[in-house]
Amino acid sequence: MRVLVTAGPTREFIDDVRFLSNPSSGKMGFSAAAACAKAGHEVVLVSGPVSLADPHGVEVVRVVSADQMAGECLARFPDCDAVVMTAAVCDYTPKERVSGKLKKKAQALRLDLVPTTDILAEMGKLKKKQVLIGFALEVQDARESALKKLAAKNLDYIVLNSPETFAAETITCSVIDRAGRIRPYNAISKEALADEIVKLLESGHCETS
Numbered sequence: 001m002r003v004l005v006t007a008g009p010t011r012e013f014i015d016d017v018r019f020l021s022n023p024s025s026g027k028m029g030f031s032a033a034a035a036c037a038k039a040g041h042e043v044v045l046v047s048g049p050v051s052l053a054d055p056h057g058v059e060v061v062r063v064v065s066a067d068q069m070a071g072e073c074l075a076r077f078p079d080c081d082a083v084v085m086t087a088a089v090c091d092y093t094p095k096e097r098v099s100g101k102l103k104k105k106a107q108a109l110r111l112d113l114v115p116t117t118d119i120l121a122e123m124g125k126l127k128k129k130q131v132l133i134g135f136a137l138e139v140q141d142a143r144e145s146a147l148k149k150l151a152a153k154n155l156d157y158i159v160l161n162s163p164e165t166f167a168a169e170t171i172t173c174s175v176i177d178r179a180g181r182i183r184p185y186n187a188i189s190k191e192a193l194a195d196e197i198v199k200l201l202e203s204g205h206c207e208t209s
Contacts, residue, residue: 001036001041001042001081001082001201001202002041002042002044002079002080002081002082003033003036003041003042003043003044003080003081003082003083003084003201004043004044004046004073004076004077004080004082004083004084005029005032005033005036005043005044005045005046005083005084005085005086006029006045006046006047006069006073006083006084006085006086006087006089006119007024007026007028007029007030007032007033007045007046007047007048007050007086007087008024008025008026008029008047008048008049008050008087008088009021009022009023009024009026009048009049009050009087009088009089009090010048010063010064010065010066010068010069010087010088010089010090010116011048011049011064011065011090012065012066012090012092012093012094012116013065013094013097014094014097014098014102014111015097015098015099015100015101015102016098016099016100016101017101018101018102020090020092020093020094020113021090022088022090022166023166023167024048024050024087024088024166024167025050025052025166025167026047026048026050026052027052027167027169027190028086028135028165028171028190028193028194029045029047029084029086029087030045030047030050030052030055031190031191031193031194032084032086032194032197032198033045033055033058033060033084034055034056034058034191034194035191035194035195035197035198036058036084036194036198036201037055037056037057037058038057039198039202041198041201043055043057043058043059044058044059044060044061044076044080045058045059045060045061046061046063046069046072046073046076046087047060047061047062047063047087048063048064048069048087048088048089049062049064065093066089066090066093066116066117066119067093067116067117069087069089069119070089070116070117070119070122073119073123074119074122074123074126077123077126077130078126080130081129081130081131082130082131082132082133082201082204083120083123083130083131083132083133084133084197084201085119085120085123085132085133085134085135086135086159088137088166089116089119090116091115091116092113092114092115092116093113093114093116094111094112094113094114095112095113095114096112118153120132120134120153120155121152121153123153124152124153124154124155125154127154131156131157131200131201131204132153132154132155132156132157133155133156133157133158133159133197133200133201134149134150134153134155134157134158134159135158135159135161136149136158136159136160136161137161137162137163137165138160138161138162139162139163142160142162143160143174143176146158146160146174146176147176147180150176150178155178156177156178156200156204157175157176157177157178157200157204158175158176159173159174159175159176159193159197160173160174160175160176161173169189169190170187170188170189170190171185171187171188171189171190171193172185172186172187172188173185173188173193175196175200183196
């Protein structure tokens with residue numbers, strides 16, 4: 001299989017020295033890419049800024065912004081058999097980037113933000129036989145929100161997790177499929193979850209082939 005994996009955060013720059021981002025470490029995505037490669041699949045990993053070494057046998061594409069990640073992913077999507085979208089892509093980016101450094105002033109600063117491309121939703125529209133796995137980090141109405149994303153983005157599976165996942169070595173999550181079946185995992189290592197994800201990709205690919 002040709003598998004596209006995303007990992008890490010994106011950075012949305014306000015000026016040349018400040019940006020919006022999140023604490024994603026990229027560990028889940030790098031573990032998923034490594035597990036797919038170990039299982040014999042051809043893997044491209046598109047990663048935001050993280051401090052992790054490239055997984056063995058994986059083509060790694062480094063990006064910074066949500067726009068760059070969208071461009072790289074959507075260009076590769078038609079040739080993929082499966083996608084594992086673990087990246088914590090920023091939902092908003094500054095409407096305008098200031099050249100240089102904003103000077104501090106006494107009055108409040110207003111920052112206008114615009115939505116970034118919903119990469120998984122775009123893939124869902126273009127989907128043919130690809131297996132799509134998304135990650136949903138939710139707090140309020142977590143399960144309901146995850147189920148809505150699963151349907152709206154035309155995913156095969158969604159991994160529901162919480163903010164405690166950021167930078168942790170383990171993950172407590174639920175994997176939900178299109179039929180609403182739930183597989184719970186409690187404090188599982190990200191490497192072990194990655195192995196489970198590979199099994200889901202392979203079984204899903206067999207069903208659509």
